[in-house]
Structures are given as C-alpha cells and as structure tokens.
Amino acid sequence: MTPLHHIGNLVRELLLQVPLPVVRALFLAVPIVLLIWVLRLPREVTTSPESSGRAGQNLKYGAALALLIQIAIYSFM
Amino acid sequence: MSLVATDIGGTDIIGVGGAAYTYGMAVGNFEWIGCVPAMIVGAFVFIPFFWRIDVGGIGNLRRELQRIEQSAARHSAEPVSRDGALPGGAPAKPTGNNAEVVQYTELILPVDTATPFPWTGILFGLGLILSLAYWIGNQAIVQRSLGAKSEFEAKAAYVWGAVLKNLIPLIITVPGLIALVKFPDLADGDRAFPSLISVLLPVGLRGIFLAAFLAALMSIVVVSCVTRREPEEKLRYVVGGFQP
Numbered sequence: 010m011t012p013l014h015h016i017g018n019l020v021r022e023l024l025l026q027v028p029l030p031v032v033r034a035l036f037l038a039v040p041i042v043l044l045i046w047v048l049r050l051p052r053e054v055t056t057s058p059e060s061s062g063r064a065g066q067n068l069k070y071g072a073a074l075a076l077l078i079q080i081a082i083y084s085f086m
Numbered sequence: 087m088s089l090v091a092t093d094i095g096g097t098d099i100i101g102v103g104g105a106a107y108t109y110g111m112a113v114g115n116f117e118w119i120g121c122v123p124a125m126i127v128g129a130f131v132f133i134p135f136f137w138r139i140d141v142g143g144i145g146n147l148r149r150e151l152q153r154i155e156q157s158a159a160r161h162s163a164e165p166v167s168r169d170g171a172l173p174g175g176a177p178a179k180p181t182g183n184n185a186e187v188v189q190y191t192e193l194i195l196p197v198d199t200a201t202p203f204p205w206t207g208i209l210f211g212l213g214l215i216l217s218l219a220y221w222i223g224n225q226a227i228v229q230r231s232l233g234a235k236s237e238f239e240a241k242a243a244y245v246w247g248a249v250l251k252n253l254i255p256l257i258i259t260v261p262g263l264i265a266l267v268k269f270p271d272l273a274d275g276d277r278a279f280p281s282l283i284s285v286l287l288p289v290g291l292r293g294i295f296l297a298a299f300l301a302a303l304m305s306i307v308v309v310s311c312v313t314r315r316e317p318e319e320k321l322r323y324v325v326g327g328f329q330p
Contacts, residue, residue, distance in 0.1 A: 024197050024206055025196070025197045025198060029194060029196060029205075032194055032205045032209075033194055035209060036119060036193075036194060036205070036209060036213075039123050039209075039213060040122070040123060043123055043126055047130070050130060054130060054134075055241075056238070057236070057238035058238070068129065068130075068238075068241055068245045071242070071246055071249055072129065072130075072248065075122050075126065075245065075248035075251070075252060076122065076126065078122075078249070079118060079122050082252070083118075083119070083193065086111065086191070086192070086193045
C-alpha cells in the first residue's frame with residue numbers, strides 16, 4: 010500500500026458518507042445550472058443571423074427541452 | 087441525426103444492451119449525463135470557436151492552437167497557457183462480465199456498488215471530464231459539425247442531437263432489460279440482444295436486421311480507418327468517400 014492508496018481509501022470512505030438524495034441533487038444540479046445558463050444566453054448566440062424571429066429558429070428552446078428531459082430523468086429514476 | 091448516428095453503432099446495440107442486461111439501467115448514464123450536458127456546452131461555447139478559427143478537424147485545431155501559442159510567445163515574455171488544447175478520446179464503453187447486480191432500474195448507484203458504475207465515476211469522471219473530451223475533442227464527432235453549412239447549423243446539430251440523445255437509451259438499453267426478463271439465465275450479457283432478435287423477430291425481418299447490423303459494423307470500420315491512422319490527406323478523402 011502506497012500513500013496514494015491511503016489517500017484514495019480516505020476519499021472513498023468520505024464519499025460513502027454522502028447520502029444518495031444529496032447525490033441525486035448533484036446530478037440534477039448539472040442540467041439545472043446549464044438550463045439557467047442557456048436561458049440567459051444573448052439572442053445573437055442562439056439564433057441565426059438570417060433568423061425571422063420565429064421561436065423554432067431559436068436554439069435556446071431546443072437546448073432547454075433537452076435539459077428539461079434530463080431533469081425529469083434524474084428526478085424520477 | 088448525423089452526430090448521434092456517428093456515436094451509436096452496431097457495437098453499442100450489442101455492447102450497451104449486454105451491459106444493461108448485466109448491470110441494469112445505470113448504463114443509460116452514458117447516453118444521458120454522459121452526452122447531453124457536454125453537447126449543450128459544445129454547441130454554445132466550442133462550436134462557435136471552431137468555426138471562427140476555421141479549422142478543418144481536430145488535427146488542424148491543434149496546429150492552429152500551436153500557431154497561436156508561438157505567435158503569442160514571440161510577442162510576450164509571459165508563458166502561454168495551453169488550456170485550449172483539446173484531448174481526443176471517447177467515454178469508456180461498458181463491457182459485460184459477471185458482476186453481482188443489485189439495482190437494475192436505478193441510474194444513481196452508491197460508491198460501493200457491485201457494478202462498474204458508482205455515482206462518483208459517472209458524475210465526476212463521465213459527466214464532467216470524459217463526455218466533454220468526447221463531444222468536443224473527438225475527431226469523428228466534431229468533424230460532423232464542421233461539415234455543416236454554417237455556424238448556426240453546426241450549433242443546431244449539437245442541440246437537436248442532444249434532444250435525440252435523451253431517447254437513445256430506450257433503443258439500446260431497454261432491450262437489455264427486456265432480455266433480462268425473457269432470458270434470465272444467459273451466461274454472457276452480449277448474447278442478450280441477439281437472443282431477443284432470434285426469438286422475437288420473424289425470419290424475413292431477422293435477415294434485414296442482420297444486413298443493417300453488418301452495414302453499421304462496416305461503417306464503424308471505415309470511420310476508424312479514416313480517423314485513427316492519420317493517412318495522407320488524399321488517401322483520407324478516397325477512403326472517406328466509401329463511408330455510408
């Protein structure tokens with residue numbers, strides 16, 4: 010056993026103490042943080058320069074849909 | 087669609103289905119948290135960057151970054167950061183073996199799980215490191231978006247690909263779980279999907295599936311030849327022309 014093994018075991022023991030509901034919150038935090046970031050992106054980043062302004066041409070909605078599905082998946086499974 | 091089709095191949099249908107048979111639904115993490123967040127970040131942060139510096143591939147990107155570094159080094163005595171360098175590589179694909187399985191329907195497994203998918207590896211290793219390396223630095227993937235007509239379409243490919251990715255486990259993971267119910271005594275998880283095909287599909291459809299599966303395998307072989315061996319530019323175009 011090298012010192013790295015001891016450090017690894019210590020980290021593993023610490024992570025074993027984290028309750029699974031907290032872990033689920035961590036998993037949910039990833040898409041939630043990304044969703045907030047995507048919704049705050051300026052319009053010129055998420056639309057084409059030739060965009061007519063229709064909602065379907067704004068990538069913000071597609072990205073939000075993908076992330077909302079992720080949130081649903083990690084909330085219920 | 088092209089991005090997702092590049093990522094998913096014949097080996098995934100057998101391998102991921104087999105892993106789901108052996109370890110349960112947790113293997114779906116590779117398509118969910120292992121893809122979607124990285125694709126969204128890639129769409130809005132990295133794809134515009136690739137387009138602005140007009141790269142033709144990851145090899146060109148590395149050369150471009152080296153050129154920028156050399157240029158910066160000439161103009162400044164300050165050391166130049168290599169933070170922009172993009173490593174290649176793909177998320178480790180699961181392989182089946184006979185580990186003890188406890189929770190077949192759980193996505194988030196404890197640190198001491200009997201499967202190879204503890205939450206620490208999935209969240210920190212797959213979700214925050216490997217998926218970004220794969221979706222932003224893998225030649226076969228990024229090349230698809232660089233072939234788009236415009237920067238917007240490249241970004242749209244990543245975003246709508248991310249939406250589609252949410253459905254992929256239903257195609258490749260769930261059959262493994264169905265096989266678990268129908269054939270609980272298989273010795274090898276990789277036999278799960280073929281067993282389903284041989285029992286559930288009628289003779290004609292079985293042949294069509296086999297043809298489609300072989301086509302998918304050949305596609306993977308060609309992509310591997312084009313992207314891994316780094317042949318001469320001309321040869322690369324010739325070989326790439328045969329790619330379905």
